[in-house]
Amino acid sequence: MMRELTIPITEEQILELHAGDAVAISGIATTGRDAAHKYLVDRLIEGQKPLSTEDQRIFNELKKIYRGGAIYHSGPILRNDAGRWSIVSSGPTTSIRDEIYEDKVIAAFGLRVVIGKGGMGPRTLAACKAHKAVYVHGMGGAGVTNARAMVEVLDVFKKEEFGLPEAFWKIRLDRFPGIVTMDAHGRSLHEELGKAFDERLAKLLRGESGG
Amino acid sequence: MQCDSNNRLNQPAFGEALFDLVRRTACELPEDVEAALKRAHDDEAPESTARVILATFLENMALAREKQVPLCQDTGMPMFFIHHPPGLSLRVMRRVCEEAVARATREQYLRHNAVDPLTGVNSGNNVGKGFPAVFFEEGDDEAVEVALMLKGGGSENVGRQYSLPDDALKAGRDLEGVRRVVLGAVRRAEGKGCPPGILGICIGGDRGSGYLHSKHQLLRPLGDVNPDPALAALEERILREANTLGIGPLGLGGKTTLLGVKIGALHRVPACYFVTVTYMCWEHRRRAIRIESDGAYRFIG
Numbered sequence: 001m002m003r004e005l006t007i008p009i010t011e012e013q014i015l016e017l018h019a020g021d022a023v024a025i026s027g028i029a030t031t032g033r034d035a036a037h038k039y040l041v042d043r044l045i046e047g048q049k050p051l052s053t054e055d056q057r058i059f060n061e062l063k064k065i066y067r068g069g070a071i072y073h074s075g076p077i078l079r080n081d082a083g084r085w086s087i088v089s090s091g092p093t094t095s096i097r098d099e100i101y102e103d104k105v106i107a108a109f110g111l112r113v114v115i116g117k118g119g120m121g122p123r124t125l126a127a128c129k130a131h132k133a134v135y136v137h138g139m140g141g142a143g144v145t146n147a148r149a150m151v152e153v154l155d156v157f158k159k160e161e162f163g164l165p166e167a168f169w170k171i172r173l174d175r176f177p178g179i180v181t182m183d184a185h186g187r188s189l190h191e192e193l194g195k196a197f198d199e200r201l202a203k204l205l206r207g208e209s210g211g
Numbered sequence: 212m213q214c215d216s217n218n219r220l221n222q223p224a225f226g227e228a229l230f231d232l233v234r235r236t237a238c239e240l241p242e243d244v245e246a247a248l249k250r251a252h253d254d255e256a257p258e259s260t261a262r263v264i265l266a267t268f269l270e271n272m273a274l275a276r277e278k279q280v281p282l283c284q285d286t287g288m289p290m291f292f293i294h295h296p297p298g299l300s301l302r303v304m305r306r307v308c309e310e311a312v313a314r315a316t317r318e319q320y321l322r323h324n325a326v327d328p329l330t331g332v333n334s335g336n337n338v339g340k341g342f343p344a345v346f347f348e349e350g351d352d353e354a355v356e357v358a359l360m361l362k363g364g365g366s367e368n369v370g371r372q373y374s375l376p377d378d379a380l381k382a383g384r385d386l387e388g389v390r391r392v393v394l395g396a397v398r399r400a401e402g403k404g405c406p407p408g409i410l411g412i413c414i415g416g417d418r419g420s421g422y423l424h425s426k427h428q429l430l431r432p433l434g435d436v437n438p439d440p441a442l443a444a445l446e447e448r449i450l451r452e453a454n455t456l457g458i459g460p461l462g463l464g465g466k467t468t469l470l471g472v473k474i475g476a477l478h479r480v481p482a483c484y485f486v487t488v489t490y491m492c493w494e495h496r497r498r499a500i501r502i503e504s505d506g507a508y509r510f511i512g
């Protein structure tokens with residue numbers, strides 16, 4: 001069964017979700033990957049230096065977007081027609097690279113949904129449980145079907161500094177598809193499946209001498 | 212067309228052909244890969260997560276082809292493999308490759324993907340130091356044949372090189388050892404390389420040549436049979452066994468973990484026994500063109 005989620009998403013809605021559920025997400029979110037996560041944590045959340053006016057503006061904007069909202073690990077291809085940006089192709093990128101940051105981002109901003117691919121680790125899983133969030137596995141490689149669900153580009157932050165793929169693109173999602181693989185109850189499909197993969201590999205390697 | 216009396220390329224015609232190669236590689240999967248994905252879809256149980264994911268892949272493929280937009284946002288580091296007749300300037304051919312990717316980037320067929328590792332600055336046109344990668348091989352044919360592979364970073368990150376013996380996987384210096392480390396690499400990659408994947412493997416060589424030769428293996432059609440019977444048997448066995456791991460599409464469980472396994476071998480020095488595994492994602496973007504001496508070109512893969 002497909003569950004519809006509309007941003008802002010409540011704690012109650014998150015608690016109804018379980019690992020394995022298919023979801024379709026609608027509302028305003030941003031993309032954000034390696035450079036974005038480093039910036040969110042090192043500069044905005046834990047930065048020792050006072051924020052510049054521009055950084056403070058971005059911080060305030062992101063607080064509004066992320067409260068009950070979603071971040072999408074993706075570095076899109078975009079088109080610019082006479083100043084209007086649109087998404088051409090935008091599948092998820094590998095999420096585990098943001099493992100050292102994501103728990104802090106979830107805690108600081110009140111994110112409800114992290115979208116990416118490949119799953120994340122124990123720190124993010126713990127943050128999902130503590131702060132009532134889920135990790136949604138997107139359709140890796142399916143750049144065009146994903147772009148179809150990213151119906152409008154509303155704004156962009158850090159484009160000049162980070163480049164097009166790494167910038168924060170503020171987008172409107174319309175029934176963006178994914179599968180919950182880490183829920184707010186402490187369950188990770190990646191962890192469970194990984195154990196099964198290990199057992200099957202051990203079986204293939206046990207006592208084999210070729211042939 | 213590629214030669215005149217001064218052994219110069221007809222650059223505009225060559226450039227048009229290479230641009231078309233980049234565009235089509237980014238937007239349309241080769242037929243053998245499409246067919247393998249369709250078979251994988253039909254093999255998975257109705258209503259299963261694996262089948263839902265594969266159905267999305269098929270839809271993505273059809274949409275990208277119809278709209279002529281890049282299948283995946285990560286268009287990777289373009290790798291050109293050029294077979295050419297004697298006498299052509301390699302520097303000029305490299306420049307034409309650079310111009311083709313820069314144009315394809317302007318027209319949104321490629322993502323801005325060349326990042327200076329020291330400054331973090333994205334060149335914005337897919338041209339940089341060693342970017343795109345261009346490899347040359349001289350032959351006797353009058354035509355130029357160019358193969359292009361676009362390989363995303365997610366799958367590139369899960370490639371591995373083993374120096375045998377490998378204690379953790381109990382892999383010795385023989386084909387059984389190769390089998391063990393390759394299965395270990397597939398397990399370790401799990402969903403992170405966007406399975407169902409295709410493996411390019413090199414046995415032997417050194418650390419550099421091993422990776423390059425493993426990528427050459429990925430240019431082979433999925434349905435070909437390795438001319439070396441021992442390697443053909445190993446390819447078949449690893450493919451069959453890896454598909455019992457249950458990793459499945461995107462690592463979320465299923466029957467199809469790999470679509471193909473391609474193995475080559477290079478001579479090694481006595482002290483070294485490398486096994487190099489390059490993991491290609493399900494969206495195996497490779498195409499090839501043949502440019503005749505009269506300037507006409509056609510796709511041959």
